Amino acid sequence: MKTGTRAVSQGAAVVVFVAALAVFPLVFTNATVTTFGIDALIFVTVVSAWNFFSGYSGYLSLGHAVFYGTGGYFLVIAARDWNFAGSGVFWLLPLAGLVAAIIAVPVGLVALRVRRHTFVVMTIAFFFIAQLAATNLGVTGGSSGLLPPIPNWAPGTFNNPFYYAALVMGVLAVAASWLIRRSRFGLQLRAIRDDEDRAAGLGVRTMPVKLTALVLSAFFTGMAGGLWVYFIGDAVPQFVFDPLFDLAVVLMAFFGGLGTIAGPVLGALILEPAQQWFALEEANSYGSEILFGLLFLVIILFLPRGVLPTGEEYLTAGRAWLTRRRSGTQSVPAPANVSTQAEGSSR
Amino acid sequence: MTATLRVEGISKAFGGVHALTECTLTARSGEITGLIGPNGSGKTTLFNIATGYERPDSGRVFLGDREITGASPQRVFGYGVGRTFQLTRIFPRLTVLENMLVPAQHGAGKNGAAGNGGRGRAHRHLRERALELLAFTGIAGHAEALAGTLSYGQRKLLELSYVLIAEPQVVLLDEPAGGVNPSLVNHLAERISELNKQGRTFLVVEHNMEFVMSLCHQVTVLDYGTVIATGSPAQVRDDQRVLDAYLGSGTGDG
């Protein structure tokens, strides 16, 4: 009964939140503001997708830029060769995601054979291979890159189609994250995070589970990359395959709460605009780099489990305290105020 | 559903040290078989080989008529051999109930739960089974707690519970009573005995002699990697070689 009403109120909150995001560009028509919005929603997509692979399984990927960039380049090339223009280009996005997902299969088959830290390094290596390939291959236009078509939309509402495409993508990615979290598949991913060998010993087919999660994650990341390249109107290797991108994604997930559903959304919606704003304020980008690094350190050192889980803990503790006060001497089961970090699981 | 687990002539060496030499052991269908021996006599190694976590240098493992030598732990579990670990291995950041849902379900697929409704029903059924089992082992009250918050003894119960949910034919328990308080040990013994009455086969490694002698139908004794005695608890207790092995090694944990 109680969980039922809670689900309803949570559902209502989500609807209100999405509705607010939908009217946002109608209220704030300034192009700078809607640009912030588009960037933030693109990151909502990527961070959610990253999180339902890395956050759930514990396999931290620092190579999602590979999928992001693949989607981006594919979109430009496909739009050029198949003569897509204007809002028609948006229909190429699922295809861009599909191409990124296909790339993720061999990447996963190799990288997911190694555990934890070696996996992280493997993803970094794949990232550099992709960047070098984009710089040296003819199909990607080498170091000068490629230009996507520029839509001839009215300047006043130019950003809006991008914004709504990003919103749809973001909602889909979060929905996917939610569905996975609730499913048996998601449970198996989290079991792999806690103790992969034990999960395998209980009959969980770990490799297919991990690979499926990575491929799904790459799909959304590739779509986001496609949209981003179309939006900024430029595809050059050092921006499409940017190491800072990977770090930003991880930072946002950590900030909001690794392995949660709302955490990545919160992280992306707060940190991406903050980063953009700071980049605008600072004449050189180095200042923002330093600040970014400092912020990351602060989060890792003081909020290692993210804003949401930490906040939730305080809330539970507070509620329990209130209940205790109201019910006088009656004892109430202590809140499960346990550090998830403290538990030793095999690395 | 139950079957006999048999290991035949198993030998295993680690870097020249013979951990096991020509070990033969049978956990008979429907019985509780005890495996005892001083520390370092090779009990856990034998468990690891029987469940696919290690490969034997020679010898074979059978479940009923099927040979399962060298199969992966995943496979062995699929054939119907579940096990617990001496140091329990639960999933600390999943809730107790979620832990119960991790093991693969052999039955679910076969029942042809193809449609969505079928799958939903199977899932609900699984949850019910999980809660039943948790109630049976006595930790249902913690179903929504993170498994990492459980006490040591409760973790042992959880590990036993989630192994049972997959309906294994044979259950291997590695020191179920080790480090657990006496009242919980009794509780555990009762539960195992009750499961056995329902027909489940057990193979138990344990140092607690009282536990072994009261619970087991058959006992096999290992010393320095070889089987030195097999028989009923009473027979084994009076066996001179067993006494020598225990007194000779000077351990007080018998």
Place this chain on the structure above:
Amino acid sequence: MASEIGLALATGILGGGVYALMAAGLTLVFGVLDIINVAQGILVVLGAYLSYVLSVHLHIDLLVGLLITVPAMFVIGVVIYWLFIRPLRGAERTSMTLLACFAVALIIEGILYREFGSNYVSLNAWYTTASLHVIDFYLPDIYLIGFGLAIATVIALYLILYQTKFGRAVRATMQNQTAARLVGIDTNRVAALTFGIGTGVTAVGGMVYGAISGGFTPNSGYDLISRLLAIVILAGMGSIGGAMAAAVFMTTVEAFVDIWQPDWSVVVFYLAMVIVLTVRPQGLFGRSAARAQ
């Protein structure tokens, strides 16, 4: 052609020595602390800039300058460890420390950009321009000096690890941290000093790198760290000897590919790593992970 191959072989092996030196610090820190210091690349660059400042502004010879830069980098390493790495605990420690190191790298990179801008600078001394005539090709002196320094530093590392009381403590910590603590080793101190040593060697690595690379910017850290990681992973984490062998192997292969396909020579680095790991997930010289526990 023959001279090209000779030069490729020579620069491959000698350059490999320099990478081996930088990788040794990385793998030492991994072996003892379970930390993948992804800041190692930018620390090398920082070491190079320190040498640059000493030689350009204070006119101190590059080799003499090492007497200042090595202790300085050592102290920087200890401070980084103490402030940002030591507080991290728990199940996800390895991943968290990796991210913390990444953050430190970003901060250092930003500071370097701020101080030195994005123009290429290089380190110069009389021996960076002179060359040695070897049969039919010229080998820059700095390669030989760099290789000599690398060998000397790695030998010094070995002596510290195997001949001193501190080294015993380090090796004990490497094998079993809990046991080391039980026998009275201050593992925190060992960890901080090890991190300091791993960083200290980047001063030497940075000086040689700055002299042979022909120019570097704050951005060079990415290229360096990705190569170093590939070397260390290829070798198997924690194996210093393996890292040396892998470094020489990789740079030699790269130097050869460079003759015909200069654009793709770097990719060979990573492809070699990926291929090896597909066959041997624990790396060429790595300990294989136990399956049961």
